[in-house]
Amino acid sequence: MPDNPAxxxxxxxxxxxxxxxxxxxxxxxxxxxxxxxxxxxxLEAATLLTPPKAVAPQGLVDHLGQPFELPQLEGHYSFxxxxxxxxxxxxxxxxxxxxxxxxxxxxxPDLYKRTRFILVSIxxxxxxxxxLAEYVSYYHPDFIGVTGPxxxxxxxxxxxxxxxxxxxxxxxxxxxxxxxxxxxILMTNPKGQLQVVFSAPHNAESLAxxxxxxxxxxxxxx
Amino acid sequence: xxxxxxxxxxxxxxxxxxxAHAAEFELTFNKGWVQEGPPNARVxxxxxxxxxxxxxxxxxxxxxxxxxxSIEFHRTVHADGMARMLEQPELTIKPGATLTLEHxxxxxMLINPHSPLKSGDSVELNLSLSTGACISIMxxxxxxxx
Numbered sequence: 001m002p003d004n005p006a007x008x009x010x011x012x013x014x015x016x017x018x019x020x021x022x023x024x025x026x027x028x029x030x031x032x033x034x035x036x037x038x039x040x041x042x043l044e045a046a047t048l049l050t051p052p053k054a055v056a057p058q059g060l061v062d063h064l065g066q067p068f069e070l071p072q073l074e075g076h077y078s079f080x081x082x083x084x085x086x087x088x089x090x091x092x093x094x095x096x097x098x099x100x101x102x103x104x105x106x107x108x109p110d111l112y113k114r115t116r117f118i119l120v121s122i123x124x125x126x127x128x129x130x131x132l133a134e135y136v137s138y139y140h141p142d143f144i145g146v147t148g149p150x151x152x153x154x155x156x157x158x159x160x161x162x163x164x165x166x167x168x169x170x171x172x173x174x175x176x177x178x179x180x181x182x183x184x185i186l187m188t189n190p191k192g193q194l195q196v197v198f199s200a201p202h203n204a205e206s207l208a209x210x211x212x213x214x215x216x217x218x219x220x221x222x
Numbered sequence: 223x224x225x226x227x228x229x230x231x232x233x234x235x236x237x238x239x240x241x242a243h244a245a246e247f248e249l250t251f252n253k254g255w256v257q258e259g260p261p262n263a264r265v266x267x268x269x270x271x272x273x274x275x276x277x278x279x280x281x282x283x284x285x286x287x288x289x290x291x292s293i294e295f296h297r298t299v300h301a302d303g304m305a306r307m308l309e310q311p312e313l314t315i316k317p318g319a320t321l322t323l324e325h326x327x328x329x330x331m332l333i334n335p336h337s338p339l340k341s342g343d344s345v346e347l348n349l350s351l352s353t354g355a356c357i358s359i360m361x362x363x364x365x366x367x368x
């Protein structure tokens with residue numbers, strides 16, 4: 001059998017195998033000891049804000065008349081929609097989507113316990129706590145309604161990147177005015193920071209799927 | 223004279239149901255429903271598909287119901303992240319065309335129900351058409367299908 005000239009000039013094949021193995025082990029060790037940036041989850045309808053944005057609701061009340069401020073956002077992931085009870089199309093449709101998302105998430109009680117669904121009224125003139133209580137509980141007993149003085153609602157909505165505009169009825173005395181508003185659903189993280197924006201049109205399955213992916217991603221990180 | 227009067231009345235009796243039918247069958251209505259809302263909802267939305275089976279353009283110029291203070295036609299428009307509701311003076315359907323009233327698009331805005339409506343109730347709508355005809359349709363109240 002003729003000698004392979006390579007065997008004389010270079011280290012043996014075995015040496016390369018050991019070298020490759022050592023490199024692999026070193027790579028695995030390095031990866032496990034350093035916190036490398038992880039791949040963000042693939043999302044259908046959501047945009048993950050990194051870093052999240054601080055918000056501070058102030059002087060607001062929930063549908064039971066209790067204060068609704070930053071501590072009420074903390075500790076939970078909150079789906080938040082800005083709408084109003086005199087809204088015929090978009091708001092009921094969105095609350096029905098929330099109801100479906102809640103049903104999907106209830107299959108995972110630990111996740112559901114950490115999740116809240118909130119309707120913030122952008123029409124505080126017509127939406128009292130009492131009005132909201134009856135309205136949101138029709139969709140789900142766990143849903144939360146939030147209202148408060150107009151200027152506090154405005155401040156919170158701006159922090160959340162939501163705009164709205166009241167359009168007067170032709171008959172100025174009429175109470176049937178319309179409020180145009182952002183159609184996005186927002187989500188705050190357990191620190192009460194704005195973390196996710198879900199763009200319209202909304203679909204319960206996508207909302208639930210994206211939220212679960214984001215939840216896993218953020219919980220692994222912390 | 224009497225004979226003529228009787229003849230005229232007979233003629234009217236013969237023609238009138240025909241006219242009503244003619245008006246009714248210029249438009250067909252499918253998949254109509256009113257979305258159930260919370261008991262204290264001051265507005266509800268109504269949806270349906272309207273097909274114009276006649277040879278001329280027809281508009282629905284007004285709608286009313288004994289169960290609501292008023293009814294308006296609206297269209298939800300999504301633009302720049304905003305949802306806007308634009309009131310439509312009438313709903314116009316070209317010959318052979320179908321107008322779909324659905325979520326996020328054209329819909330009936332049923333304002334101030336005189337009493338809360340629940341799934342299983344029906345809403346009778348009276349529609350005035352540009353042809354001069356007046357027709358009434360019944361829409362069931364229900365929750366959206368999952």
